Amino acid sequence: xxxxxxxxxxxxxxxxxxxxxxxxxxxxxxxxxxxxxxxxxxxxxxxxxxxxxxxxxxxxxxxxxxxxxxxxxxxxxxxxxxxxxxxxxxxxxxxxxxxxxxxxxxxxxxxxxxxxxxxxxxxxxxxxxxxxxxxxxxxxxxxxxxxxxxxxxxxxxxxxxxxxxxxxxxxxxxxxxxxxxxxxxxxxxxxxxxxxxxxxxxxxxxxxxxxxxxxxxxxxxxxxxxxxxxxxxxxxxxxxxxxxxxxxxxxxxxxxxxxxxxxxxxxxxxxxxxxxxxxxxxxxxxxxxxxxxxxxxxxxxxxxxxxxxxxxxxxxxxxxxxxxxxxxxxxxxxxxxxxxxxxxxxxxxxxxxxxxxxxxxxxxxxxxxxxxxxxxxxxxxxxxxxxxxxxxxxxxxxxxx
Amino acid sequence: xxxxxxxxxxxxxxxxxxxxxxxxxxxxxxxxxxxxxxxxxxxxxxxxxxxxxxxxxxxxxxxxxxxxxxxxxxxxxxxxxxxxxxxxxxxxxxxxxxxxxxxxxxxxxxxxxxxxxxxxxxxxxxxxxxxxxxxxxxxxxxxxxxxxxxxxxxxxxxxxxxxxxxxxxxxxxxxxxxxxxxxxxxxxxxxxxxxxxxxxxxxxxxxxxxxxxxxxxxxxxxxxxxxxxxxxxxxxxxxxxxxxxxxxxxxxxxxxxxxxxxxxxxxxxxxxxxxxxxxxxxxxxxxxxxxxxxxxxxxxxxxxxxxxxxxxxxxxxxxxxxxxxxxxxxxxxxxxxxxxxxxxxxxxxxxxxxxxxxxxxxxxxxxxxx
Numbered sequence: 001x002x003x004x005x006x007x008x009x010x011x012x013x014x015x016x017x018x019x020x021x022x023x024x025x026x027x028x029x030x031x032x033x034x035x036x037x038x039x040x041x042x043x044x045x046x047x048x049x050x051x052x053x054x055x056x057x058x059x060x061x062x063x064x065x066x067x068x069x070x071x072x073x074x075x076x077x078x079x080x081x082x083x084x085x086x087x088x089x090x091x092x093x094x095x096x097x098x099x100x101x102x103x104x105x106x107x108x109x110x111x112x113x114x115x116x117x118x119x120x121x122x123x124x125x126x127x128x129x130x131x132x133x134x135x136x137x138x139x140x141x142x143x144x145x146x147x148x149x150x151x152x153x154x155x156x157x158x159x160x161x162x163x164x165x166x167x168x169x170x171x172x173x174x175x176x177x178x179x180x181x182x183x184x185x186x187x188x189x190x191x192x193x194x195x196x197x198x199x200x201x202x203x204x205x206x207x208x209x210x211x212x213x214x215x216x217x218x219x220x221x222x223x224x225x226x227x228x229x230x231x232x233x234x235x236x237x238x239x240x241x242x243x244x245x246x247x248x249x250x251x252x253x254x255x256x257x258x259x260x261x262x263x264x265x266x267x268x269x270x271x272x273x274x275x276x277x278x279x280x281x282x283x284x285x286x287x288x289x290x291x292x293x294x295x296x297x298x299x300x301x302x303x304x305x306x307x308x309x310x311x312x313x314x315x316x317x318x319x320x321x322x323x324x325x326x327x328x329x330x331x332x333x334x335x336x337x338x339x340x341x342x343x344x345x346x347x348x349x350x351x352x353x354x355x356x357x358x359x360x361x362x363x364x365x366x367x368x369x370x371x372x373x374x375x376x377x378x379x380x381x382x383x384x385x386x387x388x389x390x391x392x393x394x395x396x397x398x399x400x401x
Numbered sequence: 402x403x404x405x406x407x408x409x410x411x412x413x414x415x416x417x418x419x420x421x422x423x424x425x426x427x428x429x430x431x432x433x434x435x436x437x438x439x440x441x442x443x444x445x446x447x448x449x450x451x452x453x454x455x456x457x458x459x460x461x462x463x464x465x466x467x468x469x470x471x472x473x474x475x476x477x478x479x480x481x482x483x484x485x486x487x488x489x490x491x492x493x494x495x496x497x498x499x500x501x502x503x504x505x506x507x508x509x510x511x512x513x514x515x516x517x518x519x520x521x522x523x524x525x526x527x528x529x530x531x532x533x534x535x536x537x538x539x540x541x542x543x544x545x546x547x548x549x550x551x552x553x554x555x556x557x558x559x560x561x562x563x564x565x566x567x568x569x570x571x572x573x574x575x576x577x578x579x580x581x582x583x584x585x586x587x588x589x590x591x592x593x594x595x596x597x598x599x600x601x602x603x604x605x606x607x608x609x610x611x612x613x614x615x616x617x618x619x620x621x622x623x624x625x626x627x628x629x630x631x632x633x634x635x636x637x638x639x640x641x642x643x644x645x646x647x648x649x650x651x652x653x654x655x656x657x658x659x660x661x662x663x664x665x666x667x668x669x670x671x672x673x674x675x676x677x678x679x680x681x682x683x684x685x686x687x688x689x690x691x692x693x694x695x696x697x698x699x700x701x702x703x704x705x706x707x708x709x710x711x712x713x714x715x716x717x718x719x720x721x722x723x724x725x726x727x728x729x730x731x732x733x734x735x736x737x738x739x740x741x742x743x744x745x746x747x748x749x750x751x752x753x754x755x756x757x758x759x760x761x762x763x764x765x766x767x768x769x770x771x
Contacts, residue, residue, distance in 0.1 A: 045735075045736055046731070046735040046736050047735075049735050049738055050735060071738065168715075168718060169714065169718040170718075171718055171720055172720070225605065225610075226604055226605020226606065226610055227605050227606045229603070229605065229606070229629045229632060230603060230604060230605025230606070230610075230629065232629070232632055232720070232721070233602070233603045233604075233605075233629050233631070233632060234604075234605070366737075367736055367737045367738060368736075368737035368739065371736050371737075372732060372736060372737055376719070376720055379720050379721070380720060380721060380722070383629065383632035383633075383720075383721050384632075385632070385633075385634050385721050385722055394538065397538075400520065400737075400739075
């Protein structure tokens with residue numbers, strides 16, 4: 001009944017990920033005749049607002065930042081998914097915290113602004129398993145273990161960490177993830193939430209403390225491949241590559257599970273590489289997991305768009321992507337067996353075993369901070385252009401009043 | 402028939418004819434307006450297939466302009482000849498002026514209004530946006546960098562363009578040299594950014610790292626240490642300016658070169674016969690002769706460097722102290738969605754460009770380009 005119709009879609013994922021997305025929806029396209037035309041852009045944060053305000057927005061938009069979507073929802077540009085997908089089905093297929101995060105304020109009351117299509121775990125440390133085991137290193141269970149391992153690798157004459165935060169106009173985001181992870185491990189969830197809302201300043205003992213855990217690793221000579229000055233010039237996707245050279249040139253890489261898409265070709269998950277959960281710093285704060293997710297929002301109401309949105313609320317829609325690796329489904333009806341590699345399955349387990357789950361903070365902060373000063377000031381701090389005090393004060397100043 | 406009516410005389414018959422004319426003169430424009438308006442409404446609201454919309458838009462757009470012109474011209478020609486003489490030029494130039502107003506003046510006015518409003522374009526905030534635009538740390542840095550671009554970028558573009566043009570003029574292989582210098586002009590700014598990113602690439606220091614950047618390779622070959630070139634303020638600004646010089650010198654060169662070719666050979670020959678050396682010829686004859694061109698080229702590049710955006714966006718994203726006004730405008734508008742601040746920045750940029758532009762136009766007029 002939809003034969004010959006097309007649904008346009010845009011989002012921030014490109015290259016490898018876009019291919020996996022295309023493969024993932026192919027079965028649906030063949031069954032329904034709807035052509036899902038996806039265009040990815042690395043300048044997504046900037047271009048989406050032009051598209052929405054210019055009235056040329058695609059039918060469905062993938063938002064990796066619910067904060068950005070919330071601003072469109074409040075302007076009444078987004079179609080309430082509760083009118084498109086049966087709310088009972090949503091409640092059945094998602095755990096409550098996802099639905100809570102998807103509920104946003106519309107011009108006339110709260111709406112379900114989109115469906116969650118993919119989830120990410122970010123509190124992960126990847127390592128080259130084969131070389132790691134051969135060298136006799138062990139998985140750290142606590143932060144002290146992690147620092148001891150770092151020191152041990154360094155004293156063995158190698159560089160422990162690979163870090164890279166270059167990402168074009170979005171340079172710096174990878175560092176904000178580190179800080180969010182250490183925030184979750186050094187202070188209460190209440191403080192984390194207050195920080196994200198702007199009620200706890202960046203220039204506060206809590207944030208300074210969290211930042212110190214990051215810089216203790218990043219700024220110590222010999223701890224990071226290429227040194228501190230190479231961190232802002234290394235593309236985040238290229239950063240883990242030296243782990244897989246022979247011999248390994250660095251050993252540890254903290255990043256979200258999506259990073260496996262950027263690993264060199266021909267590596268076997270679970271054999272060539274694996275990950276461990278970024279250990280807790282203070283046991284009082286449990287085992288928190290930092291994560292993110294992509295929410296698909298609907299901007300144009302046509303029967304075929306509705307059909308595609310309904311499809312995206314099922315685990316089936318990401319099955320192909322899960323099987324290809326790099327995606328984790330937030331849907332309850334997805335099957336753990338789909339995870340082709342043991343690593344991704346383990347990420348899904350980490351997400352399940354978490355004592356607390358928090359969304360990537362910079363994605364929730366206002367754009368001027370979360371996609372602006374937080375990235376910029378931290379990048380400038382790492383490159384040595386400004387000091388810590390200046391960086392933190394600059395971020396606080398940029399918070400919209 | 403008119404003659405018969407006139408012959409029969411009487412106010413009634415005069416009215417009958419002229420009333421008819423007046424009515425026709427009223428009905429035709431009204432009908433035209435309604436038809437065009439309906440076309441607009443159709444285009445605005447239609448769900449028809451895209452191909453139909455395109456065809457209707459073409460017919461409506463092109464035909465509409467023709468009809469509009471024909472009708473207004475016809476109307477004007479109905480008037481007494483004295484009026485025709487005064488009004489007809491406006492029939493021709495009117496649509497152009499109207500479109501210019503719609504696309505240029507109207508957005509400027511709207512931007513000025515927005516610049517006094519809040520982030521979402523609502524609520525009056527007074528001069529807050531302007532205070533931000535001239536006092537905020539980020540903006541002050543952007544102004545400083547634009548000043549660097551303006552002074553050094555323009556200076557090197559024009560002076561190198563001039564030197565190359567003069568030297569090439571005396572060379573046997575002039576066209577080859579000029580083609581090589583001009584070639585980067587054909588590269589887009591983003592493309593140039595990609596090329597120069599490879600030149601400035603930095604991979605870090607430590608065991609097992611090999612540099613792949615051209616500049617670092619040269620520095621290492623000379624026994625120096627590799628540097629993260631684009632992370633070192635304020636010098637990184639100059640490394641970015643080099644890219645603009647690389648791109649724009651060709652532009653300055655061709656224009657100046659054509660001006661040099663315009664200097665009459667007799668004058669140059671006379672000077673040489675009178676015993677002037679080459680430096681005297683250069684400073685006392687060539688420079689004064691092409692002064693108008695030099696000023697035009699300079700002002701064009703000054704305006705260009707004030708608006709500079711692409712290179713910074715691609716190379717550093719404005720990080721590490723390389724931000725420029727246009728990039729900050731873009732960030733404010735599209736990333737931080739603060740329409741008010743972005744508009745204030747745009748207005749300040751406009752005000753900064755206006756004097757240069759007026760000067761430029763004056764030069765054009767003096768050289769009778771207009």
